[in-house]
Amino acid sequence: MANLQNQPAVETHHLFKKFGSFTAVDNLNLRIECGETYGMLGPNGSGKTTTIKILCGLLKITDGEAFVLGKKAGAPSIAPRIGYMPQETALYLDLTVHDNMRLFGEIYGMSKVDIEREEANLLQFINLEKWRNAPISTLSGGMRHRVSLACSMLHNPELLFLDEPTVGVDPELRASFWDYFEALRKRGVTVIITTHYMDEAHHCSKVGLLREGQLIAEGTPEEITKSAGARSLEDAFLSLARRGEQP
Amino acid sequence: MKFSRAFAITKRIFRGLRHDRRTLALIVIAPLLAMFIFGVAFSGDVTNVGVVIVNLDDGFVSQAIIANLDEETLNIRYTDSEQEAVEEVESGKAWAAIVFPHGFSESVMAKLQDNSFAGDTAIGVKADKSNVNIVTAVMRSVTDAMMATMSQAGVEMPISVDDAPVYGKGAEFIDFFVPGIMAFAVFLLTTLLTLLSFVGERTSGTLERLRASPMKESEIVAGYAMAFGIIGMFQASLLLIVGTLVFNIIIVGNPFLAYIIVALLAVVSVSLGILLSSAAKREAQAVQFIPLIILPTFLLSGIFWPIEAIPSILRPLSYLIPPTYGVEGMRSVMLRGWGLEHIWLEIVALLAFALVFLAASIKSLQREKG
Numbered sequence: 001m002a003n004l005q006n007q008p009a010v011e012t013h014h015l016f017k018k019f020g021s022f023t024a025v026d027n028l029n030l031r032i033e034c035g036e037t038y039g040m041l042g043p044n045g046s047g048k049t050t051t052i053k054i055l056c057g058l059l060k061i062t063d064g065e066a067f068v069l070g071k072k073a074g075a076p077s078i079a080p081r082i083g084y085m086p087q088e089t090a091l092y093l094d095l096t097v098h099d100n101m102r103l104f105g106e107i108y109g110m111s112k113v114d115i116e117r118e119e120a121n122l123l124q125f126i127n128l129e130k131w132r133n134a135p136i137s138t139l140s141g142g143m144r145h146r147v148s149l150a151c152s153m154l155h156n157p158e159l160l161f162l163d164e165p166t167v168g169v170d171p172e173l174r175a176s177f178w179d180y181f182e183a184l185r186k187r188g189v190t191v192i193i194t195t196h197y198m199d200e201a202h203h204c205s206k207v208g209l210l211r212e213g214q215l216i217a218e219g220t221p222e223e224i225t226k227s228a229g230a231r232s233l234e235d236a237f238l239s240l241a242r243r244g245e246q247p
Numbered sequence: 248m249k250f251s252r253a254f255a256i257t258k259r260i261f262r263g264l265r266h267d268r269r270t271l272a273l274i275v276i277a278p279l280l281a282m283f284i285f286g287v288a289f290s291g292d293v294t295n296v297g298v299v300i301v302n303l304d305d306g307f308v309s310q311a312i313i314a315n316l317d318e319e320t321l322n323i324r325y326t327d328s329e330q331e332a333v334e335e336v337e338s339g340k341a342w343a344a345i346v347f348p349h350g351f352s353e354s355v356m357a358k359l360q361d362n363s364f365a366g367d368t369a370i371g372v373k374a375d376k377s378n379v380n381i382v383t384a385v386m387r388s389v390t391d392a393m394m395a396t397m398s399q400a401g402v403e404m405p406i407s408v409d410d411a412p413v414y415g416k417g418a419e420f421i422d423f424f425v426p427g428i429m430a431f432a433v434f435l436l437t438t439l440l441t442l443l444s445f446v447g448e449r450t451s452g453t454l455e456r457l458r459a460s461p462m463k464e465s466e467i468v469a470g471y472a473m474a475f476g477i478i479g480m481f482q483a484s485l486l487l488i489v490g491t492l493v494f495n496i497i498i499v500g501n502p503f504l505a506y507i508i509v510a511l512l513a514v515v516s517v518s519l520g521i522l523l524s525s526a527a528k529r530e531a532q533a534v535q536f537i538p539l540i541i542l543p544t545f546l547l548s549g550i551f552w553p554i555e556a557i558p559s560i561l562r563p564l565s566y567l568i569p570p571t572y573g574v575e576g577m578r579s580v581m582l583r584g585w586g587l588e589h590i591w592l593e594i595v596a597l598l599a600f601a602l603v604f605l606a607a608s609i610k611s612l613q614r615e616k617g
Contacts, residue, residue, distance in 0.1 A: 056459040060616050074616075076461070084459035088452030094263040103262075106255035107460050135266050151456070161459075 007070045009034045009159050009190040010055060015064035017050050017213075024050040026213035027064075032192060032206070034158075037185045039204035040194040041237070047213035048194035049087060052161050055192075056084045069159060080108060083157035087164050089144040090151075093137040097128060097147050100136060101154055108155035115154070122150040125180060127173075141168050149177070159190045166195060178203040198234040209237050216240045248465050256462075256470020257477075260444075270440065278432035278482050279489055285428060286421045286494050293384035297322045297341040299332040306352020311399065312370070313347075315392035320384055329371075336375050343385045346371035359402065414583040415497070422497045425490045426581050427550035429505070430512060430573035432486070433479040437513045438540050441471060441520025446533045449524070464612040468521060468605060472514045479513030480506050499584035505577050508590075511597040512573040518604030519569075525611045549574045572596040 010032040017025035025047045032038045040048045053059040054066055057074030066073035069081055091100050098119065105115035123129045126146035136144060145168055153160065162181075166174045181191050181203065193204070201207045201221045209217040209224065217224045217240050221233050228236035264271050298321050302309050316323065324341070326332050332344035347370060354366030372389060374382045397404070415422070448454035457467060483506060490496040519540075527533040544550070547557060548570040557565060565571050576593030579585040587594070 053455075058455060058459055058616060076463075079459065079461040082459070084456065086452045086455050086459075088455075090452030090456040092259065092263060092453060093451070094267045095259065096266075099259070099262045103255055103259045104456075104460070106258075107252055107457070107462050109249075109251065109461070137266075 007034070008032055008067075009036070009069060010038075010192065011067045012051075012055075013065045015051075015054070015066055016062045017047075017054060017059060018062045024213050025054065028213065028215055030208065030215065030218075032190065034190050035185060035188050036206055037181055037191045037193070037204045039201050039207040040192065040210060041196065041198060041201055041207050041233075042194075042210035043196055045212075046210040048210055049163055050213075051210075052084075052163050052192070052194060056082065056161055080155070081158045083152040083155065083160040085149055085152035085160075085162045085165055087167070089136075089141075089148050091136045091144060091148055094135060096133050096135050097123070097139075098132045100147060101151055104151045105154050110155055118154050118156070119150075122153060126150050142170060142173065145169055146173070153184075157189070160184065160192070162191065162193045164194055164196075166197065166200060174200075198232070198237065201233050207233075209240060211237075211241050248463060248469065249461075252462050253466040253469035253473065256467055257473040260471065260474035274436060274440075274478055274482065275485065277436060278428065278486055281428050281432060282425060282486055282490065282494075285424055286490075292320075293380055294319055295322045296320060296343075296381055296384055297324070298343045298345055298385060299324050299326055299335045299341045301326055301329045301332045301344060301346045303327075303329070303349045304347040304351035306350075306356075308352035308355045308396065309347040311396040312389075312392045315395040315399075317388045317391065320388045333373055336373060339375070341375075342378070342381050343372055343374035345385075345389060346373065414499075418497055418582055421490070421494045422582060423578070424550075425486060425494070425496050426505075426577035427548075427574045429483050429486050429509060429577060430548070430570045431544060431550050433482055433509050433512050434516050434544060434570045434573065435540060436482070437475045437479055437516035438520045438523070439537065441475060441517045442524050442527070442533050442536060443530055444471075445521050445524035446527050446530050450529065458612075458616075464609045467612065468518065468609050471521070472517045472605070475517045476510040476513045479509045479516075483509040496581075498581050500580035500582075501586065502580075504580045504587065504590065508573050508576045508580070508593065508597065511594070511601055512569060514601045515569045515597060515604055518601065518608040521608035522604065522611055525615070543568055544570050547571070569597060569600045572600075 008031050010030060012028050012030040015025055015028040016023065028047070028051060040051065042048055050059065054061055055068050055073050057079065061073070068078050071078050092103070095103070101119045101122070102115055105118070110118070123132060126149065128143060128146055131139060131143065136147065139147070145165070149162070149165055152162070166177055169177065178200070181193070184191055185205070204221065206219065207221055207224065208215050217228070217236070219227070225231070225233050225236045228239045230236035230239050264274075300313060300323055302313065302325070326335075329344065329346055332341070332346065335341040336344050348367045350366065351368065351370075354364070354368045357364040357366055358368050370389060370393070372386065374385055376382045394404070445454070448457075458464070487498065487502060487505070491498065523536050524533065527536065543564070547554075547561065547565040548568050549565065550570070554562060554565045554571065572593040576590045576597070579590050579593070583589075
């Protein structure tokens with residue numbers, strides 16, 4: 001991991017995470033290069049969120065290793081360099097949009113001027129400029145989702161973990177989210193997204209299909225579809241899943 | 248630990264209060280309401296106690312004693328029949344029948360001249376003793392009237408009590424009570440608000456977002472402790488101001504010391520709230536902890552009655568409850584005027600509680616990375 005030139009954004013070796021007798025992540029080996037938009041695809045319970053939480057330092061590893069930006073997952077020096085958008089809205093409902101963004105800016109040590117500038121840019125992007133001073137409790141679910149995304153990007157992280165960012169978001173906004181993620185990729189930001197919408201995989205430069213905590217396929221969407229001999233990524237997933245079930 | 252990150256949490260709590268008027272009202276009104284209710288209801292004076300006097304004596308001594316009875320404490324009715332008076336007590340219409348026997352005045356005069364005189368000089372008090380406070384007030388009124396009558400007649404007791412208070416001169420129940428309610432309000436509200444707030448942080452996912460940021464667990468706890476320390480001191484100021492203006496409470500010591508005690512108690516309470524929150528998954532579960540906080544504090548910390556009145560088997564428990572030290576420390580400051588040289592033990596105890604609870608709450612947050 002010491003080679004900084006070819007250092008991957010994320011790397012895991014034989015990663016295991018168990019909750020009691022349940023294995024949520026089962027011998028996961030990942031290598032996600034810097035600047036990629038990596039889609040972690042799989043049904044509910046496939047270990048996507050657990051993997052993201054391990055990489056963000058929110059869960060301890062049962063066995064194996066995980067490295068983020070060249071450091072062990074959970075190392076304090078990584079936190080300022082990553083952004084995390086959890087599945088839940090994860091905002092303070094009694095605070096305004098501005099107060100929420102200001103709080104996360106302050107936590108990341110940003111100056112008042114930087115917070116104001118980034119906040120203005122992001123509010124424009126999520127189209128919520130008019131709602132800047134509205135308490136979160138007065139916003140719709142979709143609006144809250146947008147604010148949550150903005151809070152995770154405020155400090156311009158090098159690596160962005162987005163856990164189901166497009167759930168509950170209308171199709172038009174979903175499309176603009178993906179445009180923005182593409183813009184982030186062009187700026188060199190690594191984006192790791194979990195989703196169970198197979199059609200979103202085409203926006204990713206690389207995807208990993210997860211099932212029962214295991215990586216069952218990895219590559220570009222086209223590569224996976226082709227290697228499975230399927231017509232779509234969804235068919236490829238079902239085909240690969242069936243193969244895994246056979247004795 | 249970075250102060251700016253902890254302070255961001257403190258500011259977040261205050262910014263949230265701007266939009267949460269219900270919590271703001273709870274912080275301001277609850278302690279004041281408690282002070283008003285308890286201050287007025289428990290003013291310490293029992294009044295308007297119904298008693299029936301049966302005066303079978305035709306002399307002046309019984310008349311003089313009756314004239315000296317405190318009519319504010321006692322609501323006096325008269326009858327000629329002792330049986331009727333007792334029936335009034337038995338039926339709950341009166342708390343006591345006070346009976347002056349036949350020849351009471353003559354017997355008293357005879358006894359004054361010859362102590363060996365064997366006539367009946369006893370005032371009969373046939374009381375309903377089901378309420379200790381009321382019967383104590385009746386007995387005190389009769390005794391005071393008796394002493395006043397003897398004094399008016401020029402008969403002085405050979406023994407007297409010289410009431411020269413060292414501390415608490417002129418203190419009433421409200422003076423005793425305000426320091427207690429200050430400790431109670433800060434402890435209860437801070438623990439409760441932190442508990443609910445932290446359960447909210449967990450269920451909404453904000454705690455997870457904070458923990459994925461550069462924010463350390465110790466900074467989260469410190470941010471909360473600073474916010475509620477300030478809120479606790481605000482509540483203490485409010486109680487002191489209203490207590491002084493409305494109830495004219497006695498403050499002989501340095502109020503600054505009282506603030507230190509309140510702030511320490513708030514820090515202890517924040518940590519306790521965080522610790523308890525780890526055992527609650529939802530707000531409904533958190534609410535179940537309320538009796539666990541209220542009952543021991545109310546019963547064992549010396550707010551209403553002294554720890555010395557608690558059975559010795561339970562007394563060690565009193566010293567395991569942080570508000571005990573808050574109540575005792577604040578009473579010593581406000582009523583005795585004691586300084587740090589006297590209340591250091593209470594301060595050290597609260598500091599020890601604060602350090603242990605803070606460490607435990609930080610540890611409990613760190614342990615959540617399962």
